[in-house]
Amino acid sequence: MSGNSKFEAHRCPNGHLSYPGHPRCPECAEPQDETVDLTDRTAEVVTWTTSTATPPGVRQPNHIAIVEFDVDGDSVRAIGQLTTDGVEIGDEVRPIYADELRDPDAGIREKASQEWDGYRFEPVE
Amino acid sequence: MERVAIIGASMTQFGQRDAWIRELLAEAGEACLDDAGVSPLDLDHLYVSNMASGEFEGQTGVPNALAHDLGALPAYTQRIDQTSSSGGAGIYAAWQSVASGASDLTLLVGGEKMTHETTAEATDVIASLTHPVEYKHGLTLPSFAGLTARRYLHEYDAPRESLAKVAVKNHRNGVDNPHAQFRKEVDVETVMESPIVADPLRLYDFCPITDGSAALLFCPESEAKQYTDEYTVVSGIGGATDTHVVHERDDPTVMGAAVESSELAYNMAEREPEDIDVAELHDMFTILEFLQSEAVGFFEQGEGWKAVEEGVTDRDGDLPINTSGGLKSKGHPLGASGVAQAYELHQQLLGNAGKRQVDAEVALACNVGGFGNCVITTIMEQA
Ligand SMILES: [Zn+2]
Numbered sequence: 408m409s410g411n412s413k414f415e416a417h418r419c420p421n422g423h424l425s426y427p428g429h430p431r432c433p434e435c436a437e438p439q440d441e442t443v444d445l446t447d448r449t450a451e452v453v454t455w456t457t458s459t460a461t462p463p464g465v466r467q468p469n470h471i472a473i474v475e476f477d478v479d480g481d482s483v484r485a486i487g488q489l490t491t492d493g494v495e496i497g498d499e500v501r502p503i504y505a506d507e508l509r510d511p512d513a514g515i516r517e518k519a520s521q522e523w524d525g526y527r528f529e530p531v532e
Numbered sequence: 533m534e535r536v537a538i539i540g541a542s543m544t545q546f547g548q549r550d551a552w553i554r555e556l557l558a559e560a561g562e563a564c565l566d567d568a569g570v571s572p573l574d575l576d577h578l579y580v581s582n583m584a585s586g587e588f589e590g591q592t593g594v595p596n597a598l599a600h601d602l603g604a605l606p607a608y609t610q611r612i613d614q615t616s617s618s619g620g621a622g623i624y625a626a627w628q629s630v631a632s633g634a635s636d637l638t639l640l641v642g643g644e645k646m647t648h649e650t651t652a653e654a655t656d657v658i659a660s661l662t663h664p665v666e667y668k669h670g671l672t673l674p675s676f677a678g679l680t681a682r683r684y685l686h687e688y689d690a691p692r693e694s695l696a697k698v699a700v701k702n703h704r705n706g707v708d709n710p711h712a713q714f715r716k717e718v719d720v721e722t723v724m725e726s727p728i729v730a731d732p733l734r735l736y737d738f739c740p741i742t743d744g745s746a747a748l749l750f751c752p753e754s755e756a757k758q759y760t761d762e763y764t765v766v767s768g769i770g771g772a773t774d775t776h777v778v779h780e781r782d783d784p785t786v787m788g789a790a791v792e793s794s795e796l797a798y799n800m801a802e803r804e805p806e807d808i809d810v811a812e813l814h815d816m817f818t819i820l821e822f823l824q825s826e827a828v829g830f831f832e833q834g835e836g837w838k839a840v841e842e843g844v845t846d847r848d849g850d851l852p853i854n855t856s857g858g859l860k861s862k863g864h865p866l867g868a869s870g871v872a873q874a875y876e877l878h879q880q881l882l883g884n885a886g887k888r889q890v891d892a893e894v895a896l897a898c899n900v901g902g903f904g905n906c907v908i909t910t911i912m913e914q915a
Contacts (some may be wrong), residue, residue, distance in 0.1 A: 425780060427665045433780060454686070454784065456678030457731040458670070462656035465670030473679055473779045486779040488669050503851055506669045515587065515656045521664035 412524045414502055415442040416476070416483045424483040443478050444526025445485065445502060449531055450474035452498045453484065468492075470526055474500055490529040501527035536630045537756035537915065539763045540568030540749035541878040544874075546863035547713040549743035553585045553594060553645040554743040557861070558601045560868075561641045565602070568759055572604040578634035581612045581622030581642030582867035587657045589645055598641060608635075611844075612834025615661050616816065618642060619870020620899030624771050626750045636751060642871035644746030655742050658866075661857070661902050663777045674738060676778050676903040677817035678730025678859055684785045684819060685732065688834035696723035697840050698818040699736045699860055701784035705847055706849035706857025707889040711872075713742050713863030737818040742863030746871040748878070764881045767894075768803060768911035770796025778903050781866075785834070788908035790827035790898055797909040798829075805892070808851065809892035810880050812873035814900035815858040821845075824898045825853065828909060847890060855880060855888045870899035873911060881914050 417428030418441040425433055442446055455472040469487035475482050490503060505527050511518040542563035544556060551559065557580060565572055580595040591597070595609035612619035629635040633914040646654050659672045685692060700720055706712040718736060726735035756763040772792035775781055780787065798804060805828060813824040822836035830851060831839050839845050845853040856862050856876035859869055877895040879885040897910045 420911040427777065433775060442864065454679045456675050456682060458672060458675040458678065460651065460674060460729050461670055462652050462659055462672060469670045471669060471675055484779045486666060486669065509670050515660050516667055521668060523668050525668055
């Protein structure tokens with residue numbers, strides 16, 4: 408399933424955004440009917456951690472952040488690996504594609520059940 | 533609606549055990565029936581709280597196995613999985629079975645066998661509860677704790693040492709718990725110098741991986757006296773669910789499902805946070821004790837850390853929290869933990885807690901699944 412991952416927020420008719428998408432909007436339960444591409448936008452770091460006790464197939468250490476995108480005045484958050492350490496709360500980052508975020512053959516989850524590529528976050532200079 | 537009584541309780545030694553899941557469940561189940569002096573043949577329902585016996589051990593169908601091993605046939609059985617709040621969810625199910633009149637005698641046994649796996653493998657079994665967009669980035673429950681702790685310290689100007697003091701307090705309490713996995717005191721320096729696991733959290737901010745089980749026996753309050761004079765009452769219980777995807781919560785420092793489940797429990801019990809004399813909170817990570825103590829209304833948002841600094845939650849403080857040692861020192865066999873919280877409160881309310889005894893008539897347990905994804909709050913009282 409490599410190379411297929413989109414990085415999109417999903418929007419319902421009432422304007423609520425979520426990432427990832429859901430069959431029904433988590434806020435108002437209407438079906439989501441629109442997507443917003445996040446790959447060319449920048450986001451602000453809400454919080455971060457460096458995980459040193461990682462599961463099978465995950466890089467060690469694993470730098471991770473929750474980030475917040477501004478989409479036309481509305482905010483939507485995402486989570487993902489950082490390309491580097493030394494990132495702080497409030498820093499600006501941008502998505503960078505990675506074709507394999509962890510080894511799909513090493514963990515407990517069935518390889519075919521989900522995607523393994525996606526977007527890391529890189530500090531904007 | 534008639535209240536539900538707890539007429540028997542037990543827990544096994546927590547820690548690294550040679551026993552497998554079937555033996556662990558039978559050990560707590562037998563001890564609980566013996567505690568109440570009840571025959572397994574009299575059970576109407578038998579519930580097992582367990583997250584992952586299939587994934588950990590390749591043994592499924594554990595309620596059926598336990599019913600046969602205990603001699604409880606033909607009692608109705610079911611397994612309750614709500615990840616690490618399976619124990620609290622089991623209390624909810626057992627309460628429902630008795631309160632509805634479907635069962636006059638329900639035995640609940642919670643247990644997990646984990647330590648035969650490496651830490652990395654066990655962490656991955658638990659991380660399998662995450663959403664695919666989390667799992668592919670290698671998110672683990674400890675990494676959610678690191679993310680949340682950093683945000684909490686940032687937002688409320690709490691010192692890193694305040695988290696260490698949760699570990700120090702709960703280890704101190706665990707010294708006097710004969711069933712606890714760790715019975716040794718630690719100091720703030722030891723916690724602060726232990727290896728980083730999920731920055732800013734260190735090894736001593738995390739509960740260990742544990743084998744063990746615990747059990748409770750339930751009947752209608754009106755029938756409790758025919759079994760025993762020593763019983764407690766479930767006066768309120770509530771359960772609630774938060775987002776599956778952790779970053780989709782409005783405020784990462786608020787455990788919404790703990791807020792909502794505790795409101796339900798307080799309403800049912802006709803109690804308020806001020807009425808609680810002792811509590812067991814789900815301190816899988818030190819930060820979770822702050823978040824829950826605020827979510828269930830003991831302290832204002834962002835103030836939970838001050839209570840720990842000021843000794844309010846110490847065993848001799850105004851509101852003792854985790855007199856058992858908590859998950860932190862007692863250990864965290866997933867399906868057993870919520871049941872073991874109620875075991876501790878049962879002993880406290882009956883005056884049977886030995887050196888851990890505090891003065892308590894009303895008690896609260898908060899059991900958390902995932903990273904606050906599912907929460908059960910239970911209020912227990914003296915009969
Ligand atoms: Zn909506």
